[in-house]
Each structure stands twice: as C-alpha cells, then as structure tokens.
Amino acid sequence: MPVASFQSDVYEAAVLALAEARKPAVILFPHSVDTWGYAPAVAMRGGFGCATDVIDVKYDGGDLVAVRAVYAEKLHMEVDFPERETVVLTVRTNVFKPTEADGSPAVSEFAAPQTQARTEHITYIEPEQTGDVDISQAEYMLSVGRGVGEEENVEQFKELADSLGFTLGCSRPIADNGWLPKSRQVGQSGKTVVKCKVYVAMGISGSVQHMAGMKHVPSIIAINKDAEASIFTIAKYGVVGDMFEIAEELRGHFS
Amino acid sequence: MSLLTRALQSGDEYLAAAVHPAVLPTQRQSLEKLLFATSRGKRQLAAAPYAPASLLEALASDDDPKVRIRVARNPSTPARALGRLAGGDASTALLSAIAAHKNAEPAILAVMQGMESPDIRAALCGNPKTPLKTLRALLPAATLAERKILAGNPNADAAMLRDLWDSGDIYVRAEVAAHPAAGPGLMDEAKRSLDPLVRRMLAANPAVTQDTLVALLSDPEAAVRAAAVRHLAPDDHAPERLASDPSSTVRRAEARHFTLPASAAARLAGDRDHWVRRWLARNPGTPDFVLRRLASDPESEVRRGVGRNRSCAVDLLRELAQDPVPWVRAGVALREDAPVDILHRLGEQSDIDVISAVGRNARTPPSILERIVRHENADVRRAVILNKRAPRSALEAVLEDPYPLNRALLARHPSLSFADLETMLRDPEPQVRFTAADALVKRPRPN
Amino acid sequence: MKILVPVKQISVVDEDFELRADGKDVDPDYLDTEANEWDDYSYEAALEIMEAADGDVEVVPVTVGPDDAEDVLRRCLAKGGDRGIRVWDDDLVDATPAAIAKVLAKVVAKEQPDLVFTGTLSSDRSFAQTGVSLAAELGWPHVAVVTGIDWKPGDPKATLKRELEGGLIEEVSVECPAVLTIQLGINTPRYASLRGVKQAKEKPVQEWSLADLGLTGAELAAGASFRVRRMYKPETGRAELIEGTTAEQAARLAAIINELRGAA
Ligand SMILES: Cc1cc2nc3c(=O)[nH]c(=O)nc-3n(C[C@H](O)[C@H](O)[C@H](O)COP(=O)(O)OP(=O)(O)OC[C@H]3O[C@@H](n4cnc5c(N)ncnc54)[C@H](O)[C@@H]3O)c2cc1C
Numbered sequence: 001m002p003v004a005s006f007q008s009d010v011y012e013a014a015v016l017a018l019a020e021a022r023k024p025a026v027i028l029f030p031h032s033v034d035t036w037g038y039a040p041a042v043a044m045r046g047g048f049g050c051a052t053d054v055i056d057v058k059y060d061g062g063d064l065v066a067v068r069a070v071y072a073e074k075l076h077m078e079v080d081f082p083e084r085e086t087v088v089l090t091v092r093t094n095v096f097k098p099t100e101a102d103g104s105p106a107v108s109e110f111a112a113p114q115t116q117a118r119t120e121h122i123t124y125i126e127p128e129q130t131g132d133v134d135i136s137q138a139e140y141m142l143s144v145g146r147g148v149g150e151e152e153n154v155e156q157f158k159e160l161a162d163s164l165g166f167t168l169g170c171s172r173p174i175a176d177n178g179w180l181p182k183s184r185q186v187g188q189s190g191k192t193v194v195k196c197k198v199y200v201a202m203g204i205s206g207s208v209q210h211m212a213g214m215k216h217v218p219s220i221i222a223i224n225k226d227a228e229a230s231i232f233t234i235a236k237y238g239v240v241g242d243m244f245e246i247a248e249e250l251r252g253h254f255s
Numbered sequence: 256m257s258l259l260t261r262a263l264q265s266g267d268e269y270l271a272a273a274v275h276p277a278v279l280p281t282q283r284q285s286l287e288k289l290l291f292a293t294s295r296g297k298r299q300l301a302a303a304p305y306a307p308a309s310l311l312e313a314l315a316s317d318d319d320p321k322v323r324i325r326v327a328r329n330p331s332t333p334a335r336a337l338g339r340l341a342g343g344d345a346s347t348a349l350l351s352a353i354a355a356h357k358n359a360e361p362a363i364l365a366v367m368q369g370m371e372s373p374d375i376r377a378a379l380c381g382n383p384k385t386p387l388k389t390l391r392a393l394l395p396a397a398t399l400a401e402r403k404i405l406a407g408n409p410n411a412d413a414a415m416l417r418d419l420w421d422s423g424d425i426y427v428r429a430e431v432a433a434h435p436a437a438g439p440g441l442m443d444e445a446k447r448s449l450d451p452l453v454r455r456m457l458a459a460n461p462a463v464t465q466d467t468l469v470a471l472l473s474d475p476e477a478a479v480r481a482a483a484v485r486h487l488a489p490d491d492h493a494p495e496r497l498a499s500d501p502s503s504t505v506r507r508a509e510a511r512h513f514t515l516p517a518s519a520a521a522r523l524a525g526d527r528d529h530w531v532r533r534w535l536a537r538n539p540g541t542p543d544f545v546l547r548r549l550a551s552d553p554e555s556e557v558r559r560g561v562g563r564n565r566s567c568a569v570d571l572l573r574e575l576a577q578d579p580v581p582w583v584r585a586g587v588a589l590r591e592d593a594p595v596d597i598l599h600r601l602g603e604q605s606d607i608d609v610i611s612a613v614g615r616n617a618r619t620p621p622s623i624l625e626r627i628v629r630h631e632n633a634d635v636r637r638a639v640i641l642n643k644r645a646p647r648s649a650l651e652a653v654l655e656d657p658y659p660l661n662r663a664l665l666a667r668h669p670s671l672s673f674a675d676l677e678t679m680l681r682d683p684e685p686q687v688r689f690t691a692a693d694a695l696v697k698r699p700r701p702n
Numbered sequence: 703m704k705i706l707v708p709v710k711q712i713s714v715v716d717e718d719f720e721l722r723a724d725g726k727d728v729d730p731d732y733l734d735t736e737a738n739e740w741d742d743y744s745y746e747a748a749l750e751i752m753e754a755a756d757g758d759v760e761v762v763p764v765t766v767g768p769d770d771a772e773d774v775l776r777r778c779l780a781k782g783g784d785r786g787i788r789v790w791d792d793d794l795v796d797a798t799p800a801a802i803a804k805v806l807a808k809v810v811a812k813e814q815p816d817l818v819f820t821g822t823l824s825s826d827r828s829f830a831q832t833g834v835s836l837a838a839e840l841g842w843p844h845v846a847v848v849t850g851i852d853w854k855p856g857d858p859k860a861t862l863k864r865e866l867e868g869g870l871i872e873e874v875s876v877e878c879p880a881v882l883t884i885q886l887g888i889n890t891p892r893y894a895s896l897r898g899v900k901q902a903k904e905k906p907v908q909e910w911s912l913a914d915l916g917l918t919g920a921e922l923a924a925g926a927s928f929r930v931r932r933m934y935k936p937e938t939g940r941a942e943l944i945e946g947t948t949a950e951q952a953a954r955l956a957a958i959i960n961e962l963r964g965a966a
Pocket residue numbers: 144145146147148170171172173185186187188189190191202203204205206207208209210213223224225226229241242243244659660
C-alpha cells in the first residue's frame with residue numbers, strides 16, 4: 001500500500017523547482033500510473049522535451065535519442081529533442097536491466113516548495129474478490145476458440161487448463177454457443193485480461209476484437225493449425241499444429 | 256432494382272464484393288472496376304476472410320505482388336487461382352504460400368518438388384495434398400526437421416516410414432509409430448520400443464491391432480495405458496481393473512470409455528479425482544444409476560456434465576433444472592429434449608447464461624423467444640439471433656439492434672424476409688451490408 | 703454546464719506495410735483509420751452525466767484531425783450530444799501531443815467547459831500525454847487513469863476512482879474545472895441506434911482552423927516536445943515458431959510454460 005498518496009500538483013511543483021535549480025539534461029520517470037498523471041505536465045510547464053513509454057535511450061553525437069513503440073508495437077519510433085536543454089523521459093518497466101554495480105551518488109537535500117494541492121486523497125479500496133472466477137484478474141490463462149469444434153471437446157481443454165493451473169477463457173463463438181459461461185469470454189465485448197502474464201491461445205484466429213482483450217499480455221503462446229492466422233503476429237511463441245494433438249501431449253507434462 | 260445495379264449505383268464495395276460471384280463474367284468487370292480502384296482496396300480484399308472465390312481468382316492475376324501473395328495466403332483461394340499464381344512470375348515467398356495451401360492441386364505441388372528453398376520444402380513435406388511421389392523425392396535430401404514433418408504426412412507410405420524410422424530420432428520414430436501406414440513390422444518394433452513416447456504414439460495409431468492395444472493396456476507406463484484405453488474401439492470393453500489404476504490419468508481415460516463395465520463406472524463415480532467424475536458424467540455410456548449418483552455430486556461441473564450427457568433421463572434433467580448453480584441449469588436449458596415447461600421456467604430466470612441457453616435452444620417456443628429477444632443484454636439477444644429455428648416474429652425486435660455484431664449475424668438468419676434483407680443493405684455497418692447482400696445472392700428468389 | 707470530450711481518429715497499420723518516403727511514418731496507403739477505443743469510454747462517461755442531469759449538461763465532442771476525422775465526431779453524435787467541433791490545419795499533420803494540447807486549450811478557452819474528459823491514451827502512438835498536457839497548458843487540476851466519476855452539475859469537486867498498479871483503487875477528489883483522462887472499463891459504452899446514426903448526419907460540426915484559434919503553425923512547431931527521426935520495423939516482430947513433431951513441440955512448450963511461470 002502506498003505510504004503517501006500521490007498529488008499531481010505537489011509532485012509537479014517539486015520536480016519543476018528541482019529542475020529549475022539543477023538544470024538536468026534528462027529527467028527519468030518510470031512509465032507508471034502516477035507518472036501518466038504528471039510527467040507530461042512537468043514537461044509542458046517546464047517547456048521540456050518529452051517522450052513517454054521509452055524502451056531504449058542512446059546518444060547520437062550530442063543528441064539524446066529515445067526509442068518507443070508505436071502502432072500496436074508493430075513499429076519502433078526514434079525521436080530526438082532539438083534545442084531542449086531538459087528532456088522528460090518515462091521509461092517502460094522491465095525493459096532496462098538493473099546494473100550489478102552500485103553507483104556512488106552525492107545525495108543532497110532539496111526543500112520542496114509549498115504547494116496547495118487541488119486534488120485530495122480520500123481512501124484506498126482493495127479490488128473486490130468475487131466468488132466466481134474473474135478472468136480479468138487471472139495471471140495465467142489458456143483460451144480456446146472455434147478450433148475446438150464441438151462442446152464435447154471443450155472439456156479436455158478445461159482439464160488441461162486445470163492441470164497447468166491456468167484459468168480457462170474463450171473467444172466469443174464459444175461463449176455464444178453456451179459451451180462456456182459468458183464471463184469467460186476474452187475481448188472487446190468480453191473481458192480484458194488485465195493481469196495476465198501468460199496467455200495460451202488454442203484454435204483462436206486472432207480477430208481484432210479478440211486481441212483487444214489480450215494483445216497486451218507479455219507472453220502470448222499461440223497454437224493454430226493455420227500458419228497465417230493473425231494471432232501469430234502478436235504471439236511470443238507459436239506452434240503451427242493441431243490443438244488437440246498438442247493438448248494431448250502437453251497434458252502428459254503436467255499430470 | 257437488381258443487386259448488381261444497386262451495387263454499381265451506390266458504389267458500395269461491400270455489396271459489390273457479395274454480388275461478384277453471382278453475376279456473369281462481363282458484369283463482373285464493372286464490379287471489378289469499382290472494387291479494384293485502389294491498390295489498398297485490392298490488398299484488403301485479397302486478405303479478407305469473406306472474399307468470395309471468384310474475386311480471389313480475379314485478384315490472382317493482379318500486377319501487384321503484394322496483392323498476389325495475400326491471395327496465395329488466403330485460405331479461401333480456390334485451386335484454379337493457386338494454379339494461376341504458381342504459373343506466373345512467382346517469388347519464393349509466393350511459392351511457399353502455395354506449397355502450404357490446403358487447396359493446392361497435387362499436380363502443382365509436384366512441380367515444386369525440386370526447389371531448394373527450405374520454406375517451400377517444409378511446406379511440401381507437410382501439405383496433406385502433396386502426392387506420394389513428391390514426398391519420396393523430397394526424402395533423400397531431407398533434413399531432420401523435414402523428416403519430422405514427412406513422418407506426419409498422411410500420404411507417406413510404409414517404405415518411406417521405414418526409412419524415416421531407421422534414420423530419425425526418437426521424435427521421428429514416435430511420429431512413425433502413430434502413422435496409419437506404418438505396417439505390421441514397424442508397429443511391432445514400436446511396441447517393443449523402450450521409449451514410452453513411441454509406445455504411447457503407437458496406441459494412438461488408428462491402424463493398430465486389437466492385440467497390440469490390449470497388450471499396451473498392461474504397459475508399465477501410466478501414460479501408455481491411458482492412451483491405450485483412449486483408443487480402444489467404442490464397443491470394446493475397457494478392462495475393469497483400470498478403474499482402480501493407481502494413476503488418475505488412466506482412471507480419467509477409463510471414465511471416458513463408452514463401453515465401461517457397470518461395476519467400473521460405479522467405482523469411478525466415487526473417485527476422489529473430480530476429473531474422473533467429470534469425464535464419467537459426460538460419458539454417454541455411463542449407466543443410468545451412476546448418472547443419478549453423479550447428479551448430486553458436490554462438484555458443480557460434474558452435475559453440468561450429467562446435464563449435458565445425451566443419455567441423461569428426462570426426470571434427471573428436471574432435477575438438474577433446479578440446481579443452485581446457474582451453469583448447471585444453463586446446461587439443461589441448452590438441451591433440445593428438455594420438456595417445454597422447463598424451458599418456460601428457465602427462460603424467466605435472471606442469469607444470462609441460463610436465458611441465453613434457452614434463447615439458443617431450437618425447441619424453445621416462439622412466445623418465449625419473443626420475450627428473450629427483448630433482453631437488455633446484447634449477448635442474450637444474440638442467442639436468439641443465433642437460433643436458426645427462431646421464427647421471424649421473434650426476430651422483429653432485433654432488426655434494428657443497436658449492437659452491430661448482432662445485426663451482422665442476424666443478416667444470416669434463414670427466417671428473415673427478402674424485405675428485411677433489402678433494408679439491411681443500407682445499414683451503416685459494412686459487415687451487415689455484405690452479409691445481407693450475400694444472403695440475397697445465395698437465396699433462391701421467390702416467384 | 704458543459705463537458706468537452708476530445709476524441710481522436712487513430713491509424714492502424716496494415717500487414718506488410720511500407721514506410722513513407724521520408725521514413726518518419728508509415729505510408730498512408732497502408733494505414734486504416736478507426737475511432738480510438740478509449741474515447742468510447744470518455745464519451746460514455748460524459749453522456750451518463752448528461753443523462754443523469756436531465757438537461758443541465760451539454761456534451762461536446764471535439765477532434766483535431768483532417769476532413770475524414772469528422773467520422774469520429776459523427777460516431778459520438780450518433781450516441782448523444784447536439785454539435786461537434788473539428789479543428790484542422792495542414793500544419794498539424796505531424797503534431798506532437800504538446801501541440802495538440804495547445805490547440806485544445808484554445809478550444810477550452812472558447813467553450814468554457816466545466817470538465818474535460820480525454821481518453822487515457824490513443825492506441826496508435828500510445829503517448830498518454832495529451833490530456834495531462836492540456837491540463838498543464840490550462841493550469842487546471844487533473845487526474846489521470848480515472849475508473850469512476852461521481853459529479854453532478856454545480857458540484858465544486860468531483861469524486862473519482864483511479865486504478866493503480868496491482869488493481870488497487872484510490873478514491874480522490876478534484877476541484878473543478880478539471881481535466882480527467884478516462885480509462886477503459888470505467889463503463890460499458892453504448893452502441894448508437896440506427897436512428898441515432900441517421901440523425902447524427904444532420905448535427906452541426908463547427909470547423910476551426912489554427913487562425914480561428916489565434917495560433918500559427920510556426921508557433922506550434924516551436925513548441926514540439928520531440929522530433930521524429932525515423933520509424934522502423936523492430937527485429938522481434940513475429941512469434942518464435944516452435945518446430946518439430948507434436949511431441950517435441952509439446953515438450954518445448956511445457957518447458958517454456960514452466961519457465962515463464964517460474965520467472966513471474
Ligand atoms: C462488435 C464485435 C465484437 C466482438 N467481440 C468479441 C470478443 O469480445 N471476443 C472475441 O473473441 N470475439 C469477438 N468478436 C468476434 C470476432 O470478430 C471473431 O469472430 C471471433 O473472435 C473468432 O473467434 P475464433 O478465433 O475462436 O474463431 P475463428 O476465427 O473461426 O478461428 C478459429 C481458428 O482455429 C483454428 N483451428 C481450427 N481447428 C484447429 C485445430 N484442430 N487446431 C488448431 N487450430 C485450429 C483455425 O485455423 C482458426 O484460425 C466480436 C465481433 C464484433 C463484430
């Protein structure tokens with residue numbers, strides 16, 4: 001639980017005063033919920049250069065160059081900041097490896113300016129624990145799509161998910177058929193699997209609407225008999241093959 | 256106004272695409288002028304899953320290589336168009352897409368057998384349309400990775416499989432062991448293999464002999480025993496002893512077998528592994544008295560399984576229709592043999608899985624559908640739209656459903672009138688217009 | 703009382719695309735346009751407040767975009783609201799979020815809304831800067847990544863929910879006028895009725911140029927917060943394909959799954 005609550009007015013004023021006093025070339029922030037809420041304002045108010053969600057930083061001669069992903073990660077974009085003495089960068093978490101060596105910074109104190117915050121913290125609320133499985137909270141998911149063919153076949157994927165310790169999800173046609181509850185549907189008109197770390201998609205073609213609910217997952221594993229299926233464009237690992245055969249084999253490794 | 260005229264006058268590309276296959280070749284040209292006006296439009300059509308074969312065929316002769324490669328990768332592309340693509344000035348990428356295409360004619364694939372590109376070779380090795388003589392030609396120079404693919408090709412013959420068995424690694428051998436063309440000699444070797452993977456794959460071979468399967472039922476390896484029960488013919492009795500096998504994998508497989516001794520079923524009904532009970536509950540061969548016991552299983556998925564079992568008796572369905580867990584009741588609501596009074600009752604409940612199941616059920620009376628189709632939840636309304644037996648009276652309320660997907664699916668409904676479909680040709684959503692036009696094209700006109 | 707909702711037409715790249723001649727963006731021939739998903743939620747949030755207030759609140763969608771971006775305004779107006787605003791000038795083609803924020807600030811100055819709802823981000827460039835930069839330009843209080851709003855006309859403060867990392871929710875209040883950036887999932891966006899779509903075609907859309915807002919392209923260019931050097935296809939675009947027989951693929955998959963699970 002955060003110790004002190006975040007107030008954008010206070011944070012902005014403090015960083016701006018510090019930047020004014022120390023004239024840094026770069027101000028680095030993590031790309032997190034709180035910094036979404038104030039890093040761009042710091043840049044705007046200070047007249048600084050700014051790039052968000054940065055995945056690489058380098059110097060080209062004297063120019064600072066930041067790299068970020070655009071168009072659903074399909075492309076990278078390199079930006080620089082001509083004539084900016086100070087640049088705000090928010091960097092994506094988990095892409096820069098921590099260094100082994102400890103630095104030896106000179107730590108000095110700086111008195112933050114008095115600021116009247118125009119926002120006020122009220123309370124923190126823990127997310128609700130619902131009785132039924134809430135796929136939006138699942139960390140590991142296995143989803144099946146129309147490749148599953150018929151209702152009788154769904155059961156073996158439930159069994160596989162169970163033995164993997166994964167939560168079972170599905171694409172819309174499966175929920176529409178009544179083969180799995182609607183609450184298991186991933187996608188635009190279903191749920192977004194916000195907490196998911198590993199998503200195994202079996203027999204799912206990767207429609208825009210399905211991907212809307214899961215394309216952000218860092219590790220997507222796609223199993224599809226069609227090598228051209230769109231799901232492979234966002235997957236980290238792909239298997240071109242029959243989902244039944246793979247499932248049958250896979251189960252052997254987890255029972 | 257004919258659909259063709261309407262497409263040309265409105266300039267609506269979606270109408271034009273739907274009408275294309277239904278008109279004369281000379282008329283197609285005017286549609287193509289509209290459809291192929293921009294290179295971007297052509298690229299999109301070439302990749303579209305809904306593109307009709309006639310359009311893909313026209314696009315197969317396009318000048319733009321980006322269009323042609325998309326045609327080659329489109330699973331709906333017909334054999335003729337693939338032939339045309341292969342005949343022209345074809346890049347390696349284009350040829351490998353053709354080599355992998357499930358609609359490619361064996362003759363076209365045979366022509367590619369001498370090509371050296373690894374992508375083309377791999378695609379040919381794996382394509383179930385590749386003829387035996389081509390597979391044979393690929394074999395001598397095949398890498399280990401290619402051998403693995405060849406071993407899975409249904410057209411491989413016993414001689415090839417022997418070669419693969421002798422030269423391959425354990426995975427190749429496992430693949431050979433599962434191949435229906437392996438023949439008695441290889442199967443026998445597989446049976447004696449020290450590797451459980453090979454024996455397990457042998458058990459999965461549709462051509463394996465009954466004797467071999469029976470022998471594998473006593474294999475020291477649980478996974479092999481399980482595979483052997485799974486592949487017993489449905490009318491071959493599964494041995495009773497497997498119901499008390501120490502491995503739950505084996506007991507689960509036993510519980511799925513159609514011809515299960517009643518005593519084994521009774522025993523499995525009390526298994527502590529709930530998956531054993533779930534499989535048993537879904538098994539249409541499970542005797543009635545066991546299903547009755549499973550109908551009050553503490554695990555709701557087991558009860559759902561009973562409700563979905565086609566052998567479940569009507570009185571048991573009545574009981575399950577009262578289950579406290581909605582997903583169990585939803586399973587009953589999906590049954591076409593459920594008594595109408597049950598559907599009435601379930602159709603009035605609030606759980607969306609339950610009402611959607613009633614809405615989808617082909618036997619649900621129109622009066623109930625007419626009510627369900629007015630539900631505030633778009634998913635529930637869609638259940639009625641997806642119910643092919645829903646009469647038009649039940650669909651009236653969703654003709655202007657605000658949810659575009661619902662209208663797009665509705666356009667495929669056989670109960671819609673011609674007038675309904677014609678109105679849908681003016682829908683703001685392209686997908687709805689395309690589907691409505693497609694339905695009009697495919698429907699015989701009333702006189 | 704008025705809520706201004708900036709919405710955006712985003713670009714989506716087609717497969718095997720080509721870059722523009724200058725290498726700084728995708729060739730427009732390979733770009734499709736769509737409405738930004740986040741904006742469905744911000745617009746819905748505004749409509750919900752409007753409907754609850756029974757006539758006391760006006761909702762106005764505004765977009766900065768070329769002619770065909772009018773579609774995103776019509777899409778909004780089909781659901782509710784009586785008029786929209788579109789700002790465009792050829793100098794805005796490659797505008798950075800800071801420049802867009804300056805344009806929107808001028809619109810706010812003209813329209814004098816009580817609240818501004820932007821999407822948290824737009825999914826083509828994913829900057830997540832525009833809303834907060836706009837607030838900074840205006841000097842207004844702001845809250846980002848909002849997942850709940852409690853406000854009615856006349857309230858001096860809005861009570862909000864904000865979703866933090868790990869699903870924790872913070873309740874905060876903010877003084878109005880304020881800029882809020884709205885997160886997906888805050889509500890269930892409605893679909894326009896067919897009648898609404900028809901009616902939206904008749905609703906007025908005001909068109910403003912930079913000059914109408916008292917801005918110049920040169921001034922905005924000088925305020926750009928970055929400059930694009932180039933775009934390129936990253937190395938790791940496609941899935942790593944797991945080869946081999948089914949048994950072999952499954953063995954490798956099992957290892958990958960175990961590793962991913964162990965590492966997390
Ligand atoms: C407004 C709107 C909202 C929507 N919302 C959603 C949503 O929230 N979620 C959602 O999922 N969809 C949604 N859809 C539907 C979506 O457009 C697709 O129709 C749907 O996602 C397709 O599901 P699928 O991938 O399971 O099926 P398909 O597209 O039919 O794909 C099945 C795949 O299985 C593969 N396959 C078949 N057999 C096998 C096998 N034996 N082994 C391996 N692979 C096999 C095939 O190659 C194919 O790629 C929405 C659509 C609209 C218009």
